[in-house]
Amino acid sequence: MIAVEGLGITRGAFNLSAITFAVPAGSYTILMGPSGAGKTLLLETIAGFYPPSGGTVTVGGVDVTLDPPEKRRIGFAYQDYSLFPHLTVEGNVSFGLRMAGVPSRQRGETVQGLLARFNILSLAGRYPGALSGGEKQRVALARALGTRPVVLLLDEPFAALDSDTRSSCIQEVKTLQQETGLTILQVSHARDEAYLLADQVLVMDKGVLLQSGRPSEVFSRPAHRTVASIAGFENVLEGTAEAAGDGTNHLIIGQGTLVADSAPKTGEKYFICIRAGDIALTREKTGKEGAGNWIDGQVVSVIATDLGSRLRVEGAFPLTVDVSRHLAPVPGFRNGDRVVAWIDPRDVHLIPVPALPGGEDR
């Protein structure tokens, strides 16, 4: 496992402060955040490339904060895999063993094993320049695992691959991790990678860790505006909680109101997050009346999508709504149509707006 406590670092324009988290042994953690959030710098600092300004890094129970990279038992792969271009695939994979002084014969066996494990035996004599993206990734993984690291750090390993290669590489890494029980910390900017791979997601921005948890938790219940944006909520509105008269509170958004399942505090301001696919559209109120939020509006734009259409509805407040052809087999909505949107209170997610104007996650 790997644990980071109160880690800080200043480097050029970047500034990470008091980063604390742990990646349990055998688990997969994905680190997300907008570009410029400091994700790569955090990985590099954990690997020991830069001196931290404070805090500690523990790898496998050993405090390595002041150790040079070669003493940390960390495997590292950059986005472009950083294979050594002057060494063959075999030379790359055996590099770590050579540095560790493993005798030539023993090294040969281990390397053959690694090449076989990653199905790259036939590439042994090739140079990295002649490999495809997927092959490079396998070589990089074989090389990193050759030294039996305690933890593997991966910096956006799938970002540069075309979509077909990408899915198969993600699958390979997932299988590898499940079979070997590797501990992995990976940077990513794609939500699907987190859903596919991660036991834990960390979201950071501007050098600060904002939220962590299981992917489905973090993405369905973001605690910060930035996290909501990474979680892909199409509708993020701003509103204020007020007493509704029936003892509960509802939210005032522009001219309209909305009921949420969670209990907002009177007078507090909230970001109100609703997914476009969680809103149902009908021509008029149906029997469900009273069971949720009904919002009258007018369709102002309709755009086809793979499975239906995306509508922009203007009413008391604007809404983006995805209509699946499976959900709405009625004749399609058109520009100018009067519609009613229904929103389940359980699908209305609230994030308190930070008290200070211009606070760091607005």
Add this chain to the structure above:
Amino acid sequence: MIAVEGLGITRGAFNLSAITFAVPAGSYTILMGPSGAGKTLLLETIAGFYPPSGGTVTVGGVDVTLDPPEKRRIGFAYQDYSLFPHLTVEGNVSFGLRMAGVPSRQRGETVQGLLARFNILSLAGRYPGALSGGEKQRVALARALGTRPVVLLLDEPFAALDSDTRSSCIQEVKTLQQETGLTILQVSHARDEAYLLADQVLVMDKGVLLQSGRPSEVFSRPAHRTVASIAGFENVLEGTAEAAGDGTNHLIIGQGTLVADSAPKTGEKYFICIRAGDIALTREKTGKEGAGNWIDGQVVSVIATDLGSRLRVEGAFPLTVDVSRHLAPVPGFRNGDRVVAWIDPRDVHLIPVPALPGGEDR
């Protein structure tokens, strides 16, 4: 309008051959294709930067095949907008008018009008280095429109923008095009841009035009394997048509069969394309029995997604299935569950496999 007929060009490793299409006046066409398909080269050849090896380019009814770029009445914007870094925003926008010899006072008025039109009056004295991505795009559009071009060529204009800026820029261009009736030919790699903007989509690969039509047509009925991949079909299987006994033909895929709405020819091979979101999953066959395709299988992986989960189902043939929490409010499926998938024959799309093995669109 703009028309390209039999256009060919060889440049380095790229080779476009016999490209023919037209962009009607006032319409919006989006050109898609895998990277390396030759999209940018086609745009550049239309603009007159390189001599074609054959064919003709017609702009607004005039054959401009041999004209230099400055005589073609074409506006052009590269992905990074290519603003002149040594000129202010005003200098950039007035560049075309200066080159056309418009007298200074008259130029000033036109430029003020353009700056106002694109809401960049306040940026007039700034240099491009100090602009955000969205501002750069507005300046590039104002500059290109200053010379009143017959057609605007845009090379991946939204690819370098962050997601929020991107949506607002797409909206701006859409509004501009609707208000002014501009003719636009744009390169894109994102399906949503085609849905949002295009009247016509062209798909090319390896220098050849594969398919064209309305976005919803092209993306729901791809005619080539490459187009199916661009259209985002999660399931692309291979099968052969055989007589079903009831006078119709069905498709043999591995150990299983499938019925499609279109009529496959006996003995022909097909790519069978089905969207993950078009497949319904249940625990056992329901009353709809007989009305479509029922496939027995077992769940081998479940991954959470924004609105539900993506399942991998192994049966007679493997399927990727998206289950929305709105469609399946029953307790979620788990690894190892026996399931039945239902596929509407209308959602099964067929592409004939080219007769020659190793044909160019396999």
Add this chain to the structure above:
Amino acid sequence: MTPAAAPGRFKGRSLIAFWIPGMVLVGIIVLALLVIAIPVLQNLEILAATAADPVVLHAFLVTFVAGFTAVGILALTGTPLAYALSRTDAPWKSVVETLVDIPLVLPHTVAGLMVYLLFMSQGPLGGPLGELGLTFEDAFPGIVAAMVFVSIPYYVNAVREGFGRVPVQLENVARTLGASKGRTFISVTLPLATRHILYGALLAWGRAIGEFAAVIMIAYFPLVISSLIYYRFTTGGIAESQAIAFLLILLCMVLFFVFRVLTRRAGVYDDRG
């Protein structure tokens, strides 16, 4: 901040093992500067006398004027050559590039011999130009010719690099905005390469005023600074040649500084413009 992470103890990136041998070379250069400057500053009388010596002043004048003339000739001919090279992709381009680099790799006296043979009164260029009234042997034009010859690669390579950094896309866009090839070059390419053009001119000028072998072989007289330093050196006037060298270095430093201030904002575009 925990004491464990005191920056002083993290030695992951120290380069001291590389700086130590490297400092030998830097040390020699520093010593070389001091060995000129210290004796001169200890004996300011000689410096004052040298600065007032009409022979020295004349040599400075000849050197600098010849240097500027050479750079002017390079600007007129080398700028288009650099642009053509930066925008050509033909296989024979490398032949032209190799030819341009030749004065860079030639031994100085071979270059001098070439300039002499080309520009002497019976030479293939000196002959025809002589009929137009231009004499090169032991004359100002000879100095300029030698300076141009040895500085060609300095100017052309720096400017070509500058043109190479101007994206072809900007030129393409300018064309679609109605600019012809020539106007695109003048309105877009040239302004964006300003910084490299000025830098190339400075490099070429520095190389030109420092040339010794090629200059003395075609025109020992009128004396340029390089020749004067050598002349005083061989005739026992080491202190005087030190003083001249000191003045030359000083003057060049002042000129370079002025140049830097004047061009600091050339080719830099932002909101302060």
Add this chain to the structure above:
Amino acid sequence: MTPAAAPGRFKGRSLIAFWIPGMVLVGIIVLALLVIAIPVLQNLEILAATAADPVVLHAFLVTFVAGFTAVGILALTGTPLAYALSRTDAPWKSVVETLVDIPLVLPHTVAGLMVYLLFMSQGPLGGPLGELGLTFEDAFPGIVAAMVFVSIPYYVNAVREGFGRVPVQLENVARTLGASKGRTFISVTLPLATRHILYGALLAWGRAIGEFAAVIMIAYFPLVISSLIYYRFTTGGIAESQAIAFLLILLCMVLFFVFRVLTRRAGVYDDRG
């Protein structure tokens, strides 16, 4: 293909207007080569006699051996300096860079004066080294010293460029694979910069063997090729100095060609390796 698009008629990208003025400079260089080669090839007897002249042979030997020695010294001291510069990001780095560039911009006779003052028997370096038995004035070590001094920037800048192109990420990854700083430099950085190191050595060697002013000021004797060409030139032997220059150019071309063949595959990695 329609006749309308015959390539000959599309003139959108022609560069002829730039090549015409540019060809003036290229023409001068071609003429300069011819003006040496043609007379020599027309009189092969002089060439044969020169090639067999023991004075000429000795000068070649001295020049080439001194050149290789200078490059060896640069490799040992300049390589670590170049690496340290390429991996340092401190504000004082530009001071070191400026110092390294000084021999490049110094007039040749000023460099010669500096080398003389540093390495003469009473000089700050020539004194102590003299006590160790190394004499520089009019001696082989003086030639090497002059050559090292003038070639420093050529070597250091080329090699620094090479190190700069080795991604720090590769070094970082090597560290995580267990390589210490030193082993990372030897196993990763050095092999990846091979091409630039060889190129820097070639540049420095070319600059070293061509130096005239700095060499003659510390050590006119033993004669190097540059000095011999000048000596024959001033003593009326233009035909002989042409022949020596021709031989020198020929020999350098052969050496460069051999070097290119030997290093063609250095720093190029693909499947044919």
